[in-house]
Amino acid sequence: MIARQMRSRGRGAALIAATVAAFLAQPTASQTLRIGVASEATSLDPHFYDLTPNMELAKHIFGSLTRLTAAGELVADVALEWTNIDDLTWEVTLRSGVTFHNGGPLTADDVAFSYERARNVPGSPSSFRWYLQDISTVEVLDERRLRLRTNAPAPLLMHSLRSVAILSRATAAAATTADYDSGAATIGSGPYRLVSRSRGSAIVLERNPSYAGNRPEWQSVVIRPIVNNGARTAALLAGDVDMINFVSGADIETLRRRDDLRLSSAPGVRFYYLGLDVGRSESPNVTDAQGRPLPSNPLQDVRVRRAMSLAIDRAALTERLLHGQAVPTVYPALRPQPEVPRADIAAARRLMQEAGLAAGFDLALSGPNNRYPLDAQVLQAVSQMWTRIGIRTRVDAMPSAIYFSRAARHEFSATLSGSLSARSEVLTQLQRILHTQDRQRGIGSGNWGQFSDNRTDALIDEAGRTIDEAAREALVRQVADRGITDKQAIIPLYFPINTWGTRAGIAYSVREDEYTLAMDAVRQ
Structure with missing residues (x-):
């Protein structure tokens, strides 16, 4: 669907505009979560730019070996388990049944490919290479097992690898960053898949029915960049969005007085x-x-x-x-x-x-x-x-x-x-x-x-x-x-101190890493 839209420029633009308008018009009860965010992702290529808005969006679409919970705990994502064979060797077993959005299986070879690609993305203004600096070799043992050898003991390796998205070799081997930004190659294994992207307007996602993890609450997600603090607050007050991040301190008392809204705050570590x-x-x-x-x-x-x-x-x-x-x-x-x-x-x-x-x-x-x-x-x-x-x-x-x-x-x-x-x-x-x-x-x-x-x-x-x-x-x-x-x-x-605002009936599990993830928003 994405590739067909992007290859037909005129018709594709019209379809995207219509899709965005339709999703924006839907109330929360329609299974759609509308989020107003302070910063827009600059690229859909998860290996191009190590920038928080980009990584935040990537968490919806792509999987990685590990991830952080809202409470800051490191847990398995694509990986099932990992162990140190010795000080320089990690053996990782992948979860069974993990597939990409196009139905292809996620294998250890895809992990090896992804780590090689992430080191060498042309034109990257901030490379993901540093997350992989400790790895000397990646050895594929079979479809679900791989061995990571490091240059020296690397006790934080699994923390680092949560930031590197796993891509399909079959899909991504010949893909450029432009192919990701067009949507043609934006295929991951995450809880949501890309429907459309309109720069400066909205990104529309839909729930991945084959997602191997916990089923997310929302069938559809619309992420709107609203850079101005006052405009973001106004969008929440008007009911144009269901949730916003980075609530300005100047607006907190105004929102707190509203019975139809709720605020959730947490100290951040930025x-x-x-x-x-x-x-x-x-x-x-x-x-x-x-x-x-x-x-x-x-x-x-x-x-x-x-x-x-x-x-x-x-x-x-x-x-x-x-x-x-x-x-x-x-x-x-x-x-x-x-x-x-x-x-x-x-x-x-x-x-x-x-x-x-x-x-x-x-x-x-x-x-x-x-x-x-x-x-x-x-x-x-x-x-x-x-x-x-x-x-x-x-x-x-x-x-x-x-x-x-x-x-x-x-x-x-x-x-x-x-x-x-x-x-x-x-x-x-x-x-x-x-x-x-x-x-x-x-x-x-x-x-x-x-x-x-x-x-x-x-x-x-x-x-x-x-x-x-x-x-x-x-x-x-x-x-x-x-x-x-x-x-x-x-x-x-x-x-x-980060604050999120939501419509009444929606609870957000605040994160110290300040990511705004649809997967952490649930109905109450």
């Missing part, structure tokens, strides 16, 4: 921080007051980076700007959390003077204006805080699709980012944002500031090989202490 260009002697958006390049990059001076952190009033950001829907932090999602210091402008100015920069400098702070809650406003607030210590900061906000691509190419000097992990695997987050970039391994892919420190790298690599959980967590804390607290490679800001 780690919001400011990245700094510490890897280059000249940074593209750092100048003197006249716009001239400086003799050296001041962001390479740790005293300047500490001053920038001290200038930030995290309590003001979280309590006033974000309406209490965030928790200040200076550390990743590890327990216990250290005390968050108050902003100290005097101490920040002293550090700037010690660095020989009492006169300050000019800086551009870049970030998205449609990805994170109030992201453009956060950028403006931080720019004012930095300007108070002599770092005259202008805001460079742009649509997320442009921002992330440019940030990955190291075009910015200072950036706003949010890195998602599970509490049980903060190490993989730090591998991504603090380790020296290594494209061959896929590690350090989110290290846009090009921070590089041999000791931090060594601690990360040692933690990745450490099987004992307590010993590994101790090493992870050492990574955070050195890379963030001592070296100030990045400037932590806060963790969110």
